[in-house]
């Protein structure tokens with residue numbers, strides 16, 4: 204058997220996931236020795252036509268990062284799906300919708316209005332907005348459709364495995380590649396990371412009190428963070444209790460709370476809902492029997508942008524998917 | 528909105544509000560029937576996921592009921608429920624769902640009348656709000 208054929212592609216992404224592959228450093232040489240990279244527009248010169256001319260299932264594994272926000276991305280995802288035996292959703296954006304998925308709190312028309320008209324540095328007196336078709340000097344020009352709603356990859360094409368993280372940690376990527384090369388991939392549909400909450404592996408776990416009670420909520424820039432103490436114990440929202448481990452605790456080690464990029468463990472359908480449930484359950488309200496809803500609300504109002512906080516990486520994948 | 532028949536989901540805790548619903552029934556009280564009841568052991572079992580799932584599946588309103596403060600069979604389940612629902616309200620607004628579509632009410636086992644009144648009021652509110660917008 205020849206070397207397995209890999210493809211890498213990006214959709215609505217920041218480029219960080221591509222960088223994560225490059226960041227394998229010398230290991231990338233092992234990778235290129237072990238596999239044939241048949242498509243990787245960021246790093247190598249391939250055209251869409253090269254993929255179109257491939258046979259069905261000719262690519263062994265496609266790693267697709269980024270969310271789906273345009274018709275071009277959808278077409279490419281569908282094309283790669285046809286040409287690949289295995290598709291891996293690479294990174295939070297492909298897995299859950301990720302940061303680009305936060306656009307689902309707006310509608311396309313609001314985004315266009317903001318970006319092309321009302322941003323203070325933009326002057327657009329003719330109100331020119333992106334159009335799918337325009338005519339210039341008798342030529343017809345086409346642009347992909349900018350969807351109203353951003354989707355995660357498996358909401359558009361079947362996905363075999365998920366490599367979570369924003370971007371996925373190098374160990375997770377190399378473990379996944381090893382598993383592919385040794386034919387040891389787990390059951391289809393698996394998330395290629397441990398099914399444990401981040402709190403279970405967090406170096407600050409010992410400083411997390413058994414009974415948490417937050418009386419005042421702080422944002423990281425509002426206090427001097429103690430690097431030795433669980434963030435929740437300092438009144439800072441950390442999504443470790445509702446987030447999958449496997450990232451290498453990189454934020455915690457950099458003295459920042461977890462924002463949830465690895466997504467939920469198998470125990471949750473909706474990561475945001477679990478975050479809401481957990482954080483609400485540890486809010487410290489004194490003499491609760493005699494406290495009014497308004498008093499409780501005052502504490503809750505200290506959570507700035509709750510929906511954005513709890514759904515930072517998973518809005519398109521949430522039960523509600525987008526704003527009504 | 529005259530002909531609008533809303534889908535309303537009512538969560539009841541086994542010990543208080545469900546018993547109240549039972550009492551309302553055996554006492555032959557009448558209420559607007561446009562709702563379904565889901566029974567949980569305690570209002571504290573009502574995960575925000577359940578409520579979001581109800582909305583995602585087409586509920587126009589969700590009513591969460593449980594024991595009065597201090598009366599929860601499991602000591603403090605209903606306090607957590609209240610905090611969860613108040614936080615969830617804020618989140619729902621950000622999703623473009625009117626916070627009035629989620630209501631939380633404490634109803635004891637003897638308050639069949641309050642159960643019926645709460646249901647009628649809530650369904651009235653939802654009728655006024657109209658159907659929830661689906662994903663367009």
Ligand code: SF4
Nearest residue numbers: 216219220294295369
């Ligand atoms: S998962 Fe993170 S690093 Fe990867 S494309 Fe999305 S935003 Fe960028």
Ligand code: SF4
Nearest residue numbers: 402405433434441443
């Ligand atoms: S809440 Fe955050 S800081 Fe605390 S133990 Fe969990 S992951 Fe670590």
Ligand code: SF4
Nearest residue numbers: 450454461462463464
């Ligand atoms: S600590 Fe949380 S936000 Fe940071 S990389 Fe890990 S899972 Fe992602």
Ligand code: FES
Nearest residue numbers: 540569593594600
């Ligand atoms: S048992 Fe009724 S609210 Fe807890």
